[in-house]
Amino acid sequence: MTVSHDKEKRHDHDIEAVAPAADQDTLLEVSGIEVVYGGAILAVADVSLTIGNGEIVALLGANGAGKSTVLKAISGLASADRAKVRRGHIRLDGEDILGLAANRLATRGIVHVMEGRHVFSHLTVEENLLTGAFLHRPSRKELQRQLDDVYGWFPRLRDKRRTHAGLASGGEQQMLAIGRALLTQPRLVLLDEPSMGLAPRIVQEIFAIIARLNREKGTAFLLAEQNAALSLAYAQRGYVLDTGRVALEGPAADLAARDDLHRIYLGDAP
Numbered sequence: 001m002t003v004s005h006d007k008e009k010r011h012d013h014d015i016e017a018v019a020p021a022a023d024q025d026t027l028l029e030v031s032g033i034e035v036v037y038g039g040a041i042l043a044v045a046d047v048s049l050t051i052g053n054g055e056i057v058a059l060l061g062a063n064g065a066g067k068s069t070v071l072k073a074i075s076g077l078a079s080a081d082r083a084k085v086r087r088g089h090i091r092l093d094g095e096d097i098l099g100l101a102a103n104r105l106a107t108r109g110i111v112h113v114m115e116g117r118h119v120f121s122h123l124t125v126e127e128n129l130l131t132g133a134f135l136h137r138p139s140r141k142e143l144q145r146q147l148d149d150v151y152g153w154f155p156r157l158r159d160k161r162r163t164h165a166g167l168a169s170g171g172e173q174q175m176l177a178i179g180r181a182l183l184t185q186p187r188l189v190l191l192d193e194p195s196m197g198l199a200p201r202i203v204q205e206i207f208a209i210i211a212r213l214n215r216e217k218g219t220a221f222l223l224a225e226q227n228a229a230l231s232l233a234y235a236q237r238g239y240v241l242d243t244g245r246v247a248l249e250g251p252a253a254d255l256a257a258r259d260d261l262h263r264i265y266l267g268d269a270p
């Protein structure tokens with residue numbers, strides 16, 4: 001990285017500040033977090049961001065920028081990777097949630113769909129969905145209603161409900177991972193690289209469902225994606241991470257219009 005790029009970045013950050021959402025509209029607030037793996041590897045140096053109620057926010061950045069680590073810090077899954085948030089705050093509805101276990105956070109409405117479509121491959125599609133449902137201990141009737149709701153969003157999952165998840169296609173597994181997360185009745189879904197390794201047509205299908213979920217259920221999403229054009233097309237606002245820091249932030253349309261986004265921050269061809 002050249003010195004001139006560093007200067008350009010600092011300058012950009014100054015002028016790109018965006019007004020935070022009004023307090024009652026702020027669902028999640030991350031302020032100044034530092035995250036370290038194994039007591040030694042600094043993965044996130046200083047990240048602040050907000051997510052409004054019912055908002056889609058894109059979290060962009062090149063490989064290793066810290067996107068997944070920020071998601072893990074929010075969802076409480078960081079500790080499973082021996083990562084610790086050493087500085088900063090994370091607040092949900094203004095209340096400190098840093099240090100709460102992932103299952104407690106899930107009952108509060110935060111769910112994390114991890115990178116790489118983690119499904120239980122020897123369970124059927126429906127059995128996988130049920131693992132998400134038990135959090136709120138629904139009655140049998142309510143459970144069926146919730147399953148039908150998810151099948152309504154993802155008709156492909158209904159068709160495959162008795163198939164072992166390991167035999168479902170990559171796109172279906174991604175839908176399954178999202179569908180299972182929906183069964184926890186989330187207010188905020190942390191979605192890590194939903195497009196990874198999938199054909200463009202399937203990616204469009206998944207993002208269209210995300211947009212509908214957001215519109216019709218008011219579910220908020222934090223989308224960690226390397227595919228900037230795609231996630232900025234669906235997000236209202238975005239943040240660009242560079243080696244563990246927020247390098248740029250602003251309305252999605254403004255970020256998408258920048259011709260230096262790819263060259264400087266995402267480390268790929270425009």
Ligand SMILES: Nc1ncnc2c1ncn2[C@@H]1O[C@H](COP(=O)(O)OP(=O)(O)OP(=O)(O)O)[C@@H](O)[C@H]1O
Pocket residue numbers: 037038041042043044061062063064065066067068069070081115226
């Ligand atoms: N389990 C881990 N143990 C140690 N270091 C890790 C671990 N996971 C990530 N890191 C390091 O933390 C930094 C941030 O990684 P992270 O996975 O958050 O980036 P990312 O933006 O999600 O990248 P990608 O686009 O490749 O998914 C990297 O330097 C990475 O090597």
Ligand SMILES: [Mg+2]
Pocket residue numbers: 067068069115192193
């Ligand atoms: Mg990642």
